[in-house]
Amino acid sequence: MLWIISSLVFILLRVAPGDPVDAILGSGADEISREFLRNKLGLNEPLINQYFSYIKNILHLDFGQSLSTQEPVLNIIIKSLPASLELGFFSILSATLIGIPLGLIGL
The missing domain is CATH 1.20.5 (Single alpha-helices involved in coiled-coils or other helix-helix interfaces)
Known part of the structure; x- marks a missing residue:
């Protein structure tokens, strides 16, 4: 059950409107800062890699x-x-x- 809920949270966060980078840096940030943060957060990775990283971090109690x-x-x-x-x-x-x-x- 927890796996299903955490998977739903992952999916909802990915399909939600808006960009996490904009939420952190603001919409006026320069492209270099945006790309650096995207790489740091792993948002440039394929979705399946992001999912497995998300599950691994949860299992290690690393919620970000x-x-x-x-x-x-x-x-x-x-x-x-x-x-x-x-x-x-x-x-x-x-x-x-x-x-x-x-x-x-x-x-």
Whole structure:
């Protein structure tokens, strides 16, 4: 299931309108900078090579850099994990504490 989702994400990112290079550098960047970044990101590679590189990086927990902060995405995930786990725990707890009594009284 995770493989299917990650493959869909890859496909959606590739068919989405816009250019990742424009998102990073802006539309006013010179062609040399654009080509350098394209090579650095591997966007000049054939699509199948990009896909296998994408899957390999995911398996090695290398999610790349954030476009907005230039921080590794894994660091952002790790920083957000405690709050996400807390939210998930209390959501399940409150659903259980409310759902079981309501189910027992037939509402």
